[in-house]
Amino acid sequence: MINQAYSNGKFQFLNIMDIECKIPITKDEDEDHHQYFDGRRIHRVPKLVRFNKHNKEDYYAPKLVSFGPYYHGLPELGTAEEFKHKVLTMFVSSSGKxxxxxxxxxxxxxxxxxxxxxxxxxxxxxxxxxxEMMLLDACFAVYLMKIAVGDEEKIIHFCQHLGLSVIKFAFIDMY
Structure with a gap:
């Protein structure tokens, strides 16, 4: 659960999983955050496009891994969801943060x-x-990009955990 409080209008206190963040927020900085949102939205693909003519297979439904909230939590994507936590740990340990x-x-x-x-x-x-969803998804997307450019360590790591046969589905789901 997140608790928000403000101290003299300068700090925003947030708590997630026993982690406390003290983020200095200035008026100028707060206005800068609006530059990240320019009114664009991420829409679901319309049903007319998602399904084949017999309405049997959803071409846009992820087969291995979800990105974002639309398909998050589907049981059939659980293996990759668990793997995202390992990828996050690798990412954080290599970042120095x-x-x-x-x-x-x-x-x-x-x-x-x-x-x-x-x-x-x-x-x-x-x-x-x-x-947490955004952090896990972002780390996994970076991980897949490293695989795409031929990072052998990441390719071997992926294959050890999920198998070589499903690597293409991870990329299809990300695209």
Whole structure:
């Protein structure tokens, strides 16, 4: 659960999974965050386009991994969801920063993130759950990009955990 409080209008206190973030917020900085949201939205693909002519297979439904809230939590994507946590741990350990740093960066723009998804109720995810989803998804997207450019260590790591046969589905789902 996220607790928000303000001290003299200068700091925003956020708490997620026993991590406290003190993010200095200035008036100029707050206005800068609006540059990340220019009114664009992430829409679901219309049913007419998603399904084949017999309405049997949803071409746009992820087969291995979800990105964002539209398909998040589907049981058939659970294996990749668990793997995202391992990828996050790798990402954080190689960054020289802690998880708190990344969560704080996401919390700065959490409302803009929430506003991007059309058809997802604002209360579907609390700030902590949405921030965690975004961090896991972002780390996994970076991980896949490293695989795409031939990072052998990441390719071997992926194959050890999910198998070579499903690597193409991870890329299809991301695209």
């Amino acid at each position: 802690d998880k708190q740093f990344f969560y704080c960066q996401i919390f700065k723009v959490i409302d803009q993130i929430r506003n991007c998804y059309v058809g997802v109720p604002r209360d579907a995810y609390d700030d902590g759950a949405l921030a």
